[in-house]
Amino acid sequence: MNNNRRTVLASALAASIAVAAPMSAFAQKKIVMGFSQIGAESEWRTANTNSMKSAAAAAGIELKFSDAQQKQENQIKALRSFIAQKVDVIALTPVVESGWDTVLKEIKDAKIPLILMDRSVDSKDTSLYATHIGFDFVKQGEMAGQWLVERAKTMKGDINVVELQGTVGSAPAIDRKKGFEDAIKGNSNIKIIRSQTGDFTRAKGKEVMEAFLKAEGKKINVLYAHNDDMAIGAIQAIEEAGLKPAKDILVISVDGVKGAFEAMIAGKLNVSVECSPLLGPLVMATAKDIVAGKTVARRIIGKDGVYPMETAAKEFPSRQY
Numbered sequence: 628m629n630n631n632r633r634t635v636l637a638s639a640l641a642a643s644i645a646v647a648a649p650m651s652a653f654a655q656k657k658i659v660m661g662f663s664q665i666g667a668e669s670e671w672r673t674a675n676t677n678s679m680k681s682a683a684a685a686a687g688i689e690l691k692f693s694d695a696q697q698k699q700e701n702q703i704k705a706l707r708s709f710i711a712q713k714v715d716v717i718a719l720t721p722v723v724e725s726g727w728d729t730v731l732k733e734i735k736d737a738k739i740p741l742i743l744m745d746r747s748v749d750s751k752d753t754s755l756y757a758t759h760i761g762f763d764f765v766k767q768g769e770m771a772g773q774w775l776v777e778r779a780k781t782m783k784g785d786i787n788v789v790e791l792q793g794t795v796g797s798a799p800a801i802d803r804k805k806g807f808e809d810a811i812k813g814n815s816n817i818k819i820i821r822s823q824t825g826d827f828t829r830a831k832g833k834e835v836m837e838a839f840l841k842a843e844g845k846k847i848n849v850l851y852a853h854n855d856d857m858a859i860g861a862i863q864a865i866e867e868a869g870l871k872p873a874k875d876i877l878v879i880s881v882d883g884v885k886g887a888f889e890a891m892i893a894g895k896l897n898v899s900v901e902c903s904p905l906l907g908p909l910v911m912a913t914a915k916d917i918v919a920g921k922t923v924a925r926r927i928i929g930k931d932g933v934y935p936m937e938t939a940a941k942e943f944p945s946r947q948y
């Protein structure tokens with residue numbers, strides 16, 4: 628039996644157990660995936676949405692895409708509508724970590740497998756989802772902090788850091804903060820003097836950086852932004868305040884999007900910790916396996932790495948997002 632045929636048969640079997648669909652009817656059927664995306668807050672998110680859409684098309688999966696405009700209540704509505712439409716599999720990127728138990732239980736009761744993509748939930752019952760394809764955000768925060776600890780060896784006196792946090796209550800904001808704090812802990816001269824959310828957007832990053840500059844002025848030595856977009860917004864604020872980003876104020880951020888590489892090449896951003904948004908192909912392959920009744924890994928970690936400005940020009944041509 629060839630592989631394709633085996634996959635089709637296995638998925639028909641899984642489906643007949645799950646929803647008692649007649650085998651012949653199901654064998655013809657395309658997999659339908661409901662995908663609840665957060666919104667379009669950043670360059671990262673746009674690349675992630677594009678990756679999901681193109682990978683679904685390439686895999687022959689029908690994608691029902693829903694944009695939540697940053698609101699958990701919109702995501703819950705979308706998930707309930709996916710249940711009502713009896714989709715074969717659901718992919719969810721939860722905007723915040725908590726408050727998912729009820730709707731996740733409804734998905735489980737409807738016997739629809741759930742893939743968490745990118746961000747995670749804090750639900751104690753891990754049987755509520757089949758797998759989490761995402762990142763180690765704490766590690767990303769640590770990598771950002773370690774870069775500063777190394778750099779600090781060449782600096783004198785107190786090092787005052789301002790922090791732009793991601794969306795309040797989101798996994799990457801909570802974990803990137805923690806990882807960074809853990810990494811700088813042993814260095815008593817490195818202090819976070821201000822920390823506020825910039826919602827992962829350029830506009831908010833700029834606005835909050837302006838407020839930081841107004842309050843602290845030249846005391847600020849370092850900006851740590853939980854994503855590139857906020858850093859790019861903040862860089863504008865730094866320049867408008869007559870200061871030089873990456874020189875007067877070191878700039879550290881996370882994601883590794885094209886905009887960050889351009890800023891590094893222009894000498895305005897010191898380092899970006901990569902977090903690849905190109906999860907689409909992995910999500911689609913995993914969805915096919917799940918529908919075919921195969922066992923999949925509970926946790927799949929995406930690609931990360933550290934890109935200092937010195938390497939940016941060399942890396943830029945091969946960047947895919």
Ligand code: GYE
Nearest residue numbers: 668669671745799827854
């Ligand atoms: O870093 C940020 C986006 O959840 C990893 O969300 C993602 C984050 C990403 O808006 O740019």
